[in-house]
Amino acid sequence: PKRYRHPELEERLSRRRMAQEARSLLRCRRAGIPAPVVYFVDYVNNSIFLEDIVDSITVQDHIYSVQKSGNDTSGLQELAEKMGELLARMHDEDIIHGDLTTANLLLRPPMEKLDLVLIDFGLSFISGLPEDKGVDLYVLEKAFISTHPDTEMMFQALLKTYAATSKKSGPVIKKLDEVRLRGRKRSMIG
């Protein structure tokens, strides 16, 4: 609960975010997209009680440890492909995650199975617009670049599988390219 916000605004925002998260989680599960189960929605504190994905690690930590130990970059490529596939299926359900980072993707043991679980849907919303999906991917790309050096190949593999899996990927990738041109210190002469 952010105390720097006006209380009424805080209440409404918390309520809305919680509702969006709960709805997105249900929507994911119905579509067979791995996300935590919702056990209880607390309307008083605007909080939800979720399944604990036991013994999982974030993809972020996994990439760190693989890169640190030096070997197995082929495993990371396969992981990237799985991520691309998962995100394509999510976007095909018109679910925009809103905060895609490698810390919001969990890996269930055993790690070799590449059993991914998406978490933290607090900023998610429903949209069919390629722009929203493109931005979703862009956020992930930026997170990748800033958190994990030398992972351009990984993200490329991710996008490739995304494009191959998603039925609506064409316009999304196009928008992604457009959004990339928008960033800081970038020329938008088009």
Place this chain on the structure above:
Amino acid sequence: MERTQRLELFPDRSVTLLLFQHVKNAAALRKKAMEGSIDGALINPAMIVDPFQILVAANKAVHLQQIGKMKTRTLYAEIIFSLSPSNNISDAFKKFGISDSDTAVLIVLVVDGDKTVNLADIASQVEGQQVSLDELPQLTDIAKVKKMYKITPQEEKIGTLLDSVVCRMSTKDVL
């Protein structure tokens, strides 16, 4: 034989489950429940996949009772309503409550902390055989549950039936 568990989020309340088979007086029991002369929720065990499902319903009911936002009139009615994926109260009772022809009954009691539960009193009203909760899976009608909660085939791949059921119960009325 029966099972009692405290609610994690409301530690001053405990939930007790009693399961009965070969029940002969379901009609009379249902009438008593409607009148309010039985102090418990009478549930059709065919719709229950696991005791956890009951705990989730009880937890939600207690929460709503505490904030004065129950949709039904009593805690026990609210538990039955919370089990249902629909927002229609009478439909919930029809599908999750007991019907006159039922031969198995699951009774749920919620008590304050240390108050002792008078199990013998409740059990004596049932003309049937009390059995262990371990028998519950045999009484579950999986096909009926899947249909009731509209479980999708993709969903079955990423979790258990209980997962799907609980998810729908908890998010049914999120605005």
